[in-house]
Amino acid sequence: MSADGLPPLREVIERHGLQAKKALGQNFLLDLNLTGKVARAAGDLTGATVIEVGPGPGGLTRALLFSGAHRVVAIERDERCLAALAEISAHYPGRLDVISGDALKTDFSALADGPVKIVANLPYNIGTELLLRWLTPEAWPPFYQSLTLMFQREVAERIVAKAGSDAYGRLGVLAGWRTEARIAFDVPRQAFTPPPKVTSSVVHLVPREEPLAADVRKLGRVTEAAFGQRRKMLRQSVKSLGGEALLERCGIDPTRRAETLSIEEFVRLANAIP
Secondary structure, three states: OOOOOOOOHHHHHHHHOOOOOHHHOOOEEOOHHHHHHHHHHOOOOOOOEEEEEOOOOOHHHHHHHHOOOOEEEEEEOOHHHHHHHHHHHHHOOOOEEEEEOOHHHOOHHHHOOOOEEEEEEOOOOOHHHHHHHHHOOOOOOOOOOEEEEEEEHHHHHHHHOOOOOOOOOHHHHHHHHHEEEEEEEEEOHHHEEOOOOOOEEEEEEEEOOOOOOOOHHHHHHHHHHHHHOOOOEHHHHOHHHOHHHHHHHOOOOOOOEHHHOOHHHHHHHHHHOO
């Protein structure tokens, strides 16, 4: 038995035939010390509803409950995992709700009940898409207090990147605009089953109360255009949005490239788009 009184995860996976599926972007984290570390990175969970995406056999789910989460809502599209999650639910009566479905089709704000934290070892194939959705709702501050998410190290570096760095792009602008984001720690590939080809990192994001005022759709358009042709000068890459005239209105040199612009300058551009 593990510290939480439930069977070891390897035994659960074997008993339920839960070999990870590449098509679902699955890499299971079996080390309960590491899942506990992810749960702790989310801060105090008592009194919080924690939303988890892609729990798989439930390693992180168990850590969240063991760490005192008031309630965990786990969204899992792989029906093979539901029986293993039901065992965890029985062990923690009334504290785990499992939703069988696709996270990309889920209205997360409708799951909110009291303070909400999102904590997940995200499936690799939908992680960035989900993060962008959580960063770009019309209404802000959002329904969640924080995001504690696992990504490939390369994606994590893009989320926390600052202007001028090679990793700086659309993700860095949107995350930096609306949240304070930092890499909490790295997770070696050997910790997963099967081991992915790269190191992973846990990123912790806390929403800013009052980010710089900008229309989220226009900021999305200007970052997409600018970084879509990142090797070109801005006068070329943002041509479809107003080109040199737009840049001159904002006092931005049209010969600069996207990765040199600060978040404030991107916001200025977004606000100047007609």
